[in-house]
Amino acid sequence: MTKAILSSPIGAILIDDDERWLRSIHILDGVETIPAGYGEPAPASLAAEVRRQLNAYFADRDSGFDLPLAPASSERGTALRAAIAAIPSGDTLSYGALARIAGSGPRAIGQACARNPFPVIIPCHRVVGSGGAIGHYSGGRGVATKRWLLNHERRGGLL
Numbered sequence: 249m250t251k252a253i254l255s256s257p258i259g260a261i262l263i264d265d266d267e268r269w270l271r272s273i274h275i276l277d278g279v280e281t282i283p284a285g286y287g288e289p290a291p292a293s294l295a296a297e298v299r300r301q302l303n304a305y306f307a308d309r310d311s312g313f314d315l316p317l318a319p320a321s322s323e324r325g326t327a328l329r330a331a332i333a334a335i336p337s338g339d340t341l342s343y344g345a346l347a348r349i350a351g352s353g354p355r356a357i358g359q360a361c362a363r364n365p366f367p368v369i370i371p372c373h374r375v376v377g378s379g380g381a382i383g384h385y386s387g388g389r390g391v392a393t394k395r396w397l398l399n400h401e402r403r404g405g406l407l
Contacts, residue, residue: 252295253286257306257400258393261368262286265294269318272365273298275388305368306400312337313369328352328360335374338401342378362386373397 249271252263260276262283276282289295297315304311320326331350335341343354343361350357361372367387373394377383385394 250289250293250295251283251286252289252293252299253282254299254302256302258388258396261302263289263295263298265298266318267294268316270294270298270315270366270369271318273302273367273369275367275393277389302368315369317366317369324352324356325360328356329364329370332357332360332364332372332375333370335371337371337374340374340376340380340398342376342380343383344378346375358384368397371397374401 250263250265250267252265254261254263256275258275259278260282262272262274262276264271264273289299294316301311301313301315305313317329320329328350331346331352335346341349343357346352347354347357357375361375362384364370364372364386367373367385373385373387375383382391382394382398385391387393
């Protein structure tokens with residue numbers, strides 16, 4: 249397993265992969281310390297590619313991701329992950345609207361977002377409360393991180 253770190257505008261991001269699949273990324277909240285074993289990945293590793301694509305996203309909000317993500321634990325999880333990933337950069341959908349699209353319920357969408365092992369890559373920050381309320385975010389510094397990501401994607405528009 250590779251454990252790498254990326255310094256980003258939203259804080260340190262921990263990257264875990266098994267050289268075949270990206271297993272998770274975790275945005276530190278600014279208080280958490282970097283666990284032992286995280287550092288620079290080998291240049292041709294999956295972790296290095298994850299870092300490259302994340303850096304491209306932070307440099308250009310319209311860049312996409314093409315990474316081998318560890319499969320979800322169920323078909324339903326795969327479907328919800330795909331529904332979240334389909335929200336275009338710069339757009340948002342409410343939990344309810346996304347639930348209708350995915351043939352699910354708003355609580356299931358909320359749980360999928362809260363348990364998302366790939367924040368930023370699977371853009372759960374684009375899922376908001378009804379009426380455009382910012383909602384919750386489990387990555388980094390919570391709502392402040394979500395707001396930063398949405399503003400970044402909206403080309404400087406403020407939330």
